[in-house]
Amino acid sequence: MWTTFVMTLKTNLRNRQSLFWLIVFPIALATLFNGLLGNLAEGYELKALPVAVVEDANWKASPGAKAFIDGLSGKGDDNGAVGGGAVGGEDGAADTTGEGSGAAGENGSAGVNVTVTKLLDAKTVATLDEARARLADGTAKGYLHVDADGRIRLTLSSRAAEAMNGPTATDSNGAVTVAALSGVIDLYNRTDAATRDLLRRHPEALQARAFWSSIGDIADTTRETTLTNSTPNVMARYFYALLGMACLMAMGYSITAVTSAQANLSALGIRRTVAPLGRGRQLAAGFLASWLCSDVSLTIALAYIRYVCDVPLGGREPAAVAAVAVASFMACAFGTMIGAIPGLRHSVKIGLTSAIPCTLSLFSGLYGGFAMQLSDWITRHAPVFALINPAQQVTNLFYDILYYDDYRPFATTCGVLIAMSIVFLAAGVAMLKEQRYEHL
Structure with a gap:
């Protein structure tokens, strides 16, 4: 044998x-x-989204929003306030929400300390018309602005939205980045709205350090985790x-x-x-x-x-x-x-x-x-x-x-x-x- x-x-x-x-x-x-x-795997990575930031009167009245966008753009400190935003669209542009970070402001804007990945490649403009011009010439895929209620809104161009989610989608990186932006902007807006409402009803909380610290603790409620033994490939x-x-x-x-x-x-x-x-x-x-x-x-x-x-x-x-x-x-x-x-x-x-x-x-x-x-x-x-x-x-x-x-x-x-x-x-x-x- x-x-x-x-x-x-x-x-x-x-x-x-x-x-x-x-x-x-x-x-x-x-x-x-x-x-x-x-x-193929690179198509699912987060890459900075080129956007125009409208620094108008509403923007200047919301200092927390500036710290938030700076954090997402990788400017200054890595820590900022995390929040979220509503979706708004105009002129046929596709709208979505996103993710970011910003700092707490004394005017009532919410702030949460967290370290975030660079998600935005932001360029400032003075008006909405200038931002729309950036979308039209393709130098930006979207623009960010603050509405009258202090909420941050992200508007995508129709061309960018179709490339990310259309039947012939080609920009998978953009789709992943926008999905990531959605969560943080939504958290920012909800935190900001809740903080303003609470301060309206209890103005004495403005002077309480414990109140602002509790807002910062919101970051600890969201953690990166994995549901599998290894990162999906x-x-x-x-x-x-x-x-x-x-x-x-x-x-x-x-x-x-x-x-x-x-x-x-x-x-x-x-x-x-x-x-x-x-x-x-x-x-x-x-x-x-x-x-x-x-x-x-x-x-x-x-x-x-x-x-x-x-x-x-x-x-x-x-x-x-x-x-x-x-x-x-x-x-x-x-x-x-x-x-x-x-x-x-x-x-x-x-x-x-x-x-x-x-x-x-x-x-x-x-x-x-x-x-x-x-x-x-x-x-x-x-x-x-x-x-x-x-x-x-x-x-x-x-x-x-x-x-x-x-x-x-x-x-x-x-x-x-x-x-x-x-x-x-x-x-x-x-x-x-x-x-x-x-x-x-």
């Missing part, structure tokens, strides 16, 4: 076709993905689906191991059939050698994706290596079942090692946006089909590692793949036991 294991191992290492599909192909495709999608899904397809292609090794032991498919099979070593031990040695080769090959591809393409694994690289071992075991079991199918030539069975992974990968999201949406739809509305799709389950292995806080979902997915392996192996053994030859 050991000799059979070693010889099968050597044969697999000389199989250039299998080595290509398990190492070269995923590395080449991962390199292509990295080149095409490398800047928009590119990772493509690479995980690629690993799912590459793992399924590993079944080529076990197909060859099974067919080489069948007397009706090759001369080698005839010799092995009459050899003193039993068929079961021959198949076990071939299966283990195939599993080892596929596991090592796919681990090399995983290392390239992780460290060269910089696809995150949530700091759980050892678990990812274990995931590859489980996935390659399932693939070899799948290959054993296919290799045991009677009546199919070896070339046909080898052809299935490409056809099956390519087909199943469509439903795991490998082929772009449409495939991703199809995969999501199946997971939501037909979860049974996602459960029985080996490519989807291998993809889920790496999702479980990256996003979940504990290893229970990962262990569950491993259990599903091991159950698949048992079914595949049982079917393969059942078919092999029924095979008989009239003559050799």
Whole structure:
């Protein structure tokens, strides 16, 4: 059995076709993905929005608003008052709200101390007409002004709004920045309105230091947090689906191991059939050698994706290596079942090692946006089909590692793949036991 294991191992290492599909192909495709999608994550980063700030009479009457916008623009101290704003639109311009920070003023403007990211690239103008001219010539995507009630309003140009949220949206950075601005401007406006109302009813609070300190504590009610084990990565899904397809292609090794032991498919099979070593031990040695080769090959591809393409694994690289071992075991079991199918030539069975992974990968999201949406739809509305799709389950292995806080979902997915392996192996053994030859 050991000799059979070693010889099968050597044969697999000389199989250039299998080595290509398990190492070269995923590395080449991962390199292509990295080149095409490398800047995709940058589309979701916060970048300063170019705006015009209208410094009219209302603006000058609200010193807290100036400190607020300065904080968002990265001017002066990093601390300021955080608030929020209402949405107002005029002249067909699209309106939205945003995020910022500002300082407390003695005239009743609310102030909250907080450190914020630079969200605005602000240029001052004297009137609304000048601000609209900036929107018209494209030097600003929006303008900020203070209304008669002291609320900060952000108005976007129609062109900018369509680029961020229209059917042909191209400015994803702007959309993310405006979404971030929305929360802080809204907080500023609500805090400012509440402070003015309270001071109107209790003017003595203006002299109380504890009152102004309590307003500053509002910043502590909002904290940055994450709901997943690791920061979501928009590119990772493509690479995980690629690993799912590459793992399924590993079944080529076990197909060859099974067919080489069948007397009706090759001369080698005839010799092995009459050899003193039993068929079961021959198949076990071939299966283990195939599993080892596929596991090592796919681990090399995983290392390239992780460290060269910089696809995150949530700091759980050892678990990812274990995931590859489980996935390659399932693939070899799948290959054993296919290799045991009677009546199919070896070339046909080898052809299935490409056809099956390519087909199943469509439903795991490998082929772009449409495939991703199809995969999501199946997971939501037909979860049974996602459960029985080996490519989807291998993809889920790496999702479980990256996003979940504990290893229970990962262990569950491993259990599903091991159950698949048992079914595949049982079917393969059942078919092999029924095979008989009239003559050799």
